[in-house]
Amino acid sequence: MEKLKKEKVLVTSALPYANGRIHLGHLSGAYLPADIYVRYKRLKGDDVIYICGSDEHGVPITITADKEKVSPKIIIDRYHELNKKAFEKFGMSFDIYSRTSIPIHHKTAQEFFKCFYDNGLLVEKKSMQFYDPKAKMFLPDRYVEGTCPKCGNEEARSDECEKCGSLYEPSELKNPKSKISGETPILKETSHWYLPLGKFQQRLEKYVDEMNKNYGWKENVLQYCRGWFKDGLKDRAVTRDLDWGIKVPLENAEGKVIYVWFEAVLGYISATKELSEKRNEPDLWKNYWQNPETKYVAFIGKDNIVFHTIIFPAMLMAWNDYNDDKYILPQNVPANEFLNFESKKFSKSRGWGVDVLEFLDMFPPDPLRYTLAANLPENKDTDFYWKEFQSRNNGELADILGNFINRTFTFAFKHFDGKVPPVYELQDIDKEMIELVKNYPEKIGKLIERYKIKDAVFEMMNLARAANKYFNDSEPWITVKKDKNRCATTINICLNTIYTLAEIFEPVIPFTSQKIFNMLDAEKVRWYESGQFHLETGKVLKKPEILFTKIEDKIIDEQLSMLDSGETASEDELITIDDFKKVKLMVAKVTEAEKVPKSDKLLKLKLHTGNDERQVVAGIAKSYSPEELIGKNILIVGNLKPAKLFGIESQGMILALDTDEKERVKIIEIDPSISPGRLAK
RNA sequence: GGCGAGGUAGCUCAGUAGGUUAGAGCAGUGGAAUCAUAAUCCACGUGUCGGGGGUUCGAAUCCCUCCCUCGCUACCA
Numbered sequence: 001m002e003k004l005k006k007e008k009v010l011v012t013s014a015l016p017y018a019n020g021r022i023h024l025g026h027l028s029g030a031y032l033p034a035d036i037y038v039r040y041k042r043l044k045g046d047d048v049i050y051i052c053g054s055d056e057h058g059v060p061i062t063i064t065a066d067k068e069k070v071s072p073k074i075i076i077d078r079y080h081e082l083n084k085k086a087f088e089k090f091g092m093s094f095d096i097y098s099r100t101s102i103p104i105h106h107k108t109a110q111e112f113f114k115c116f117y118d119n120g121l122l123v124e125k126k127s128m129q130f131y132d133p134k135a136k137m138f139l140p141d142r143y144v145e146g147t148c149p150k151c152g153n154e155e156a157r158s159d160e161c162e163k164c165g166s167l168y169e170p171s172e173l174k175n176p177k178s179k180i181s182g183e184t185p186i187l188k189e190t191s192h193w194y195l196p197l198g199k200f201q202q203r204l205e206k207y208v209d210e211m212n213k214n215y216g217w218k219e220n221v222l223q224y225c226r227g228w229f230k231d232g233l234k235d236r237a238v239t240r241d242l243d244w245g246i247k248v249p250l251e252n253a254e255g256k257v258i259y260v261w262f263e264a265v266l267g268y269i270s271a272t273k274e275l276s277e278k279r280n281e282p283d284l285w286k287n288y289w290q291n292p293e294t295k296y297v298a299f300i301g302k303d304n305i306v307f308h309t310i311i312f313p314a315m316l317m318a319w320n321d322y323n324d325d326k327y328i329l330p331q332n333v334p335a336n337e338f339l340n341f342e343s344k345k346f347s348k349s350r351g352w353g354v355d356v357l358e359f360l361d362m363f364p365p366d367p368l369r370y371t372l373a374a375n376l377p378e379n380k381d382t383d384f385y386w387k388e389f390q391s392r393n394n395g396e397l398a399d400i401l402g403n404f405i406n407r408t409f410t411f412a413f414k415h416f417d418g419k420v421p422p423v424y425e426l427q428d429i430d431k432e433m434i435e436l437v438k439n440y441p442e443k444i445g446k447l448i449e450r451y452k453i454k455d456a457v458f459e460m461m462n463l464a465r466a467a468n469k470y471f472n473d474s475e476p477w478i479t480v481k482k483d484k485n486r487c488a489t490t491i492n493i494c495l496n497t498i499y500t501l502a503e504i505f506e507p508v509i510p511f512t513s514q515k516i517f518n519m520l521d522a523e524k525v526r527w528y529e530s531g532q533f534h535l536e537t538g539k540v541l542k543k544p545e546i547l548f549t550k551i552e553d554k555i556i557d558e559q560l561s562m563l564d565s566g567e568t569a570s571e572d573e574l575i576t577i578d579d580f581k582k583v584k585l586m587v588a589k590v591t592e593a594e595k596v597p598k599s600d601k602l603l604k605l606k607l608h609t610g611n612d613e614r615q616v617v618a619g620i621a622k623s624y625s626p627e628e629l630i631g632k633n634i635l636i637v638g639n640l641k642p643a644k645l646f647g648i649e650s651q652g653m654i655l656a657l658d659t660d661e662k663e664r665v666k667i668i669e670i671d672p673s674i675s676p677g678r679l680a681k
Numbered sequence: 682g683g684c685g686a687g688g689u690a691g692c693u694c695a696g697u698a699g700g701u702u703a704g705a706g707c708a709g710u711g712g713a714a715u716c717a718u719a720a721u722c723c724a725c726g727u728g729u730c731g732g733g734g735g736u737u738c739g740a741a742u743c744c745c746u747c748c749c750u751c752g753c754u755a756c757c758a
Contacts, residue, residue, distance in 0.1 A: 223685085340752095380687070396706090400720090402718065403718060404720090405717095406717055406720085407716055468720095471721075473722075476716065617758070637758080651758095
């Protein structure tokens with residue numbers, strides 16, 4: 001075993017947004033892999049700190065607060081505490097779980113802002129922003145929806161179209177609507193500061209390239225970066241008009257806060273500062289963040305890639321340009337994909353999924369940690385299935401790992417007074433086992449170093465499999481009668497293997513691992529030494545306990561049936577008759593029809609609805625030709641808000657039925673004797 | 682329709698500097714054993730590596746094309 005240099009490692013996990021409870025998907029993405037990595041690093045003897053905390057600013061929190069008619073502080077306090085507790089119960093080993101509402105963070109974020117401002121980096125731009133007179137607030141991009149002036153995308157944001165990627169002035173956006181009140185917002189002048197990311201593009205590309213060359217970034221992360229670089233990095237506003245957040249530290253900046261994307265990533269630094277204070281080591285944070293020796297690894301989910309590979313590094317570069325105390329940049333950003341739940345996306349609003357606290361009320365954390373770790377979305381989205389959870393718990397943790405430990409311990413107690421028996425003459429089978437065990441820590445360590453956690457977990461269980469085989473092949477239940485020394489040797493080797501198992505499994509199932517150490521009355525050792533045999537002959541063992549209880553089919557079936565009922569309830573949500581009365585279903589006669597140029601599915605129709613004429617655009621071109629529609633009596637929704645499709649105004653919606661054939665619909669035809677304009681009731 | 686990801690044994694998946702008989706876990710079948718949480722161990726797969734075409738001495742692995750699935754997004758009004 002080569003002596004490895006002690007590394008200085010800084011690990012962060014994405015700051016969860018304090019606007020809801022974390023669910024299993026969150027754990028799989030950014031938290032469990034990081035925790036496994038960190039626990040391994042600690043066992044290895046590296047100097048590591050692990051930082052996380054709640055992200056507590058931004059508009060969604062204010063909206064939740066408004067909905068509940070409480071202050072945003074109530075919301076963030078609630079979710080900060082809940083999530084903190086969930087992480088604790090799950091066994092997350094953060095050195096600190098901080099939050100972005102604390103003064104240290106406000107100060108840090110303001111320092112960065114001020115530094116960029118004072119050095120003339122930030123560009124001030126006056127612009128017309130949407131203002132919702134009813135909600136009395138400026139509307140952030142994502143709360144304004146309208147039609148993109150360039151490509152006609154109807155769900156474009158106020159200054160940017162995600163469809164075609166074009167940027168424009170809010171005044172160019174067509175048909176703006178406030179997503180908060182539904183009102184048409186007015187344009188009001190305001191001014192904001194922008195971070196010119198374009199200035200950093202070349203350096204960022206070089207940075208990503210070099211880090212990848214030296215440390216092997218994940219393919220999905222690189223793809224994402226390439227996409228952003230290809231489009232060219234744009235100026236990004238770093239302030240917002242809002243009263244919830246970190247105040248812009250300038251004169252005449254009333255009502256302005258630092259945009260949450262700018263400050264949230266700095267929360268990692270602030271949290272480390274808070275840790276410094278708590279430990280009463282004022283320079284601790286600098287020893288990591290401003291130490292070129294530090295290896296900084298940022299664990300995140302795929303939705304967060306751009307912030308950690310482009311924006312945050314750009315901010316740190318900018319700081320480093322103007323200051324003598326220079327920050328290090330992420331050395332690796334091992335972003336995971338997403339975890340789905342029983343084949344579908346987690347969805348809070350649809351009640352799909354299980355949140356962490358809910359889960360841990362029913363089951364202990366280790367089986368969950370193991371199941372999630374064995375199935376991490378490292379390369380692609382994966383699923384959490386209740387059945388898989390059961391089979392991993394019963395078939396692997398209980399049957400393979402737990403049972404091996406149990407059968408070994410019962411042997412030690414039945415035949416060797418609960419003490420570690422001595423080793424006598426070694427046969428080939430023993431030597432092979434000893435050699436095998438010796439190599440496992442390094443094998444697994446190498447996988448974890450390369451962020452191949454899933455493979456590492458598989459190897460951990462493989463050692464337990466091999467241990468069972470060794471036990472079987474050695475047949476101690478026979479040797480105990482014929483050759484006690486042989487039996488003693490076998491049990492000694494098995495007990496030492498259990499020691500190694502306790503250590504290598506610690507990052508994944510720390511609670512159980514601790515129980516095993518207790519049973520062995522032993523302590524953790526250095527990771528790379530854990531494959532060697534440490535148990536002294538004659539050492540007194542503690543009585544074994546069952547480490548994993550089996551999960552009955554009944555319990556899993558209950559969960560599955562709860563899912564079923566939960567989902568149908570939300571899908572078939574009942575409406576009142578008043579809800580229905582809002583919809584004006586009306587008979588109309590088609591007078592003209594033509595294809596919309598350049599469109600596959602759209603027809604432009606002129607409809608006669610009794611007293612007036614109206615134009616409707618309908619997506620039925622694949623099912624009907626314009627000619628066959630003319631003269632038909634059909635049913636439409638008459639009081640739908642007009643919308644523009646392909647630049648053509650549509651003043652209603654034609655009702656049609658799905659058919660078995662894909663993309664084919666059947667319009668609802670009304671008896672020709674009914675005159676246009678009649679309403680359905 | 683656009684973008685992205687994927688289609689490999691019944692299920693979940695691994696498998697890129699292209700090279701002998703394509704792998705693992707689970708499930709299934711048969712067997713061994715009985716110390717142990719009825720837990721373990723061994724043996725067993727003629728899989729069109731989505732279809733077709735191409736490059737190559739040789740492709741699951743590279744190129745083209747088509748089909749299908751999922752996600753996001755859309756002309757779902």
